[in-house]
Amino acid sequence: MADVQELARAAGVEPTVMDWLTALDGIARGLPELGSPDPARRRRAAHELSDTAARRFTLTGDARCELSEHRVPTRSGEITVLHYRPPGDRPRLGHLSLHGGGFTLGSVHEVVNDRLLRHRAAASSGSLPTGSASAGSLRAGTSPGSSRRTPATAAWPWTTRCSKCLG
Template sequence: MGLDPAVREFLDTKPDSGDPDDSVAVRRAAIRKGSDALFAAFGAPVDAVSVEQDILLPRPDGDLRVRVYRPGPAPGLPIHVFVHGGGFWLGSIDERVNEAMCRDRCRRAECVVVAIDYRLAPEHRFPAPVEDCYAGLLWAVENAPEIGGDAGNVSIGGISAGATLAAATALLARDRGGPRLRLQLLEVPALDLTLEQMRSSGVGNDYGVTVAEMELCRDLYLPSAEQGRDPLASPLHAHDLGGLPDAHIMTAEFDPLRNDGERFAARLDEAGVAVSHHRYPGAVHGSLALTDSWPPAQLWHDDVVRALRETHAR
């Protein structure tokens, strides 16, 4: 299946990683502006939900901000922890695309969504963002009654680098005896920062994500390239995947990172973990944002909501 014209237009409009001679702060600001403009052009906004509240979690190494979305005043709702993407050095819970996704999932899956504004590289390198996500998960569980949630009915999910962090957080929860998660929802995940899977995908550099850009993200995030085999940096390299929560993994046909998710799905299955995986035809790494211009993007989000509702109903 080839690219739909709407997807090709999106790729042609999408900003690159910026001028390497500019500071990280300048590049971040430009890319954030471009991200919001892209969503305005291609995505469908979602109205605010009943409660949207930012909370600062005091920590010795810097406060952590989370945003709680509640669909209404009902208590005891499922909790979904959301981790945004951005290559570990970009992104925010304030981005329009992330707000829309959290609102949509909160309302249609009837759950409390806790979005984590983890610290970004290179100011905060690995494993700081992983620890932030784990701290956010612990906070959500420990404060479940106050946010209208059920501490025994919790899932975690993320997109791209956020999926990397979500999978790593699931590993931490297992290994530290932390909260028992019902699901890890991994959308276009980057799970092998050695980039071996990416290089062998057979997908070229014309689909919105290039090897060079991923090398940049990796080098900003990891103190050394050798840490690309650390399971918390690259969950695909974990020796043992047994005992992890069920997984729902979503990959895109024209995404050079698709092998990461597909190999992870196979390994989870081999380890006895219940896993569902779907590769979306015609999709690229960022096309899940095209909810107002490409109907399969809305199907993607319908599938997310269905997976959350089914998981949390068990």
Template structure:
């Protein structure tokens, strides 16, 4: 097994990142199911690892944020959506759908890190933030998770009056695999004629499913410990891949998409594909803000308890949302 800490130190990563990686290695050593062939066992082990790390490295979210659970109808049946509602009675609120990461095969809305980060973002931005528990591969290969995201965005728009949110100030965002799904959901809604989105936030997005073509993957791929990415890609696409783009990089026309914030990490194998997608958005006339977090790796944006750079990352997301709220109000 690679010495992740030594490799990250050689890459110039922040001291807080080195501490987080060391803890990750130590905890993962006691979780053999992280490489289990059985996907539910693998997910349970990954959830345990993520929750232990978040409890130690992620600042708790504000207690004043109210969290409620919804069962939302989608074309496949129902999915769980958590709502993070900040204090205050101002209605209607702008709304943002958050799509968690996990390599398309893992992650869920109840992870400690999601709760802590989304509570903070809701309070700092003044948005109602909704977190979707979309279907996962390989049991539900592409485009199942994407369909869930598109359907929940449609539900938010259609139920805006009942929910007390503003359908004209609705956006989407996600990290890693969630960034892939968020970007594609924006494309699908554009092509379907709505509901129109106000913004998209793409954090270390998996903008491509063929990362081995990127210099950042060759340089930093070992730091992410994705496992066998070819296995993950095969699990996500399934034995008989559905037609249509499975990654933002495969979308030919990006014109008319909502304003975007694209955040990448310096030592992340996904860096190049995310930045290439941001450049294509800008070339298509989409307003884009970008930031490459220095000395960070994939996933370290959540270590807000120990890293000032991770805290800046979260502040940039909340600040972008606040700016969208103000712009929409003025408009």
């Protein structure tokens, strides 16, 4: 990381950002699979790096949000939708966060996404004209290089059909 630190200092990166980069480097050094030639092993290690960093550097999500997981059949295969519902019974707007498909990394099951979507759902409570937002996190398809891909748009028909039951 010495070269990166030197470049960052030369570019005027803030000391707190440098501390964060140094901490991430320390976490990454404990994950040798990040350098694996096997893409599946690299993805698992990257997921572990993301989860470890999120637990260390982000605020926890609002535990009052109810989480439900849905398996949605599409023409291209099944997709996973996680639904975060804030407390209360009012109608809600929706927020859809997409993962997978054309993306190489990321998952609906990452700690950072869970915390972010719980926060978004709970923070909107009472601040929107129709109440609060219900956040959905969609894993569309599989990673690049896989033989089966499901476009993120495949969830839209299900989301609109189920909008009343999702809240």
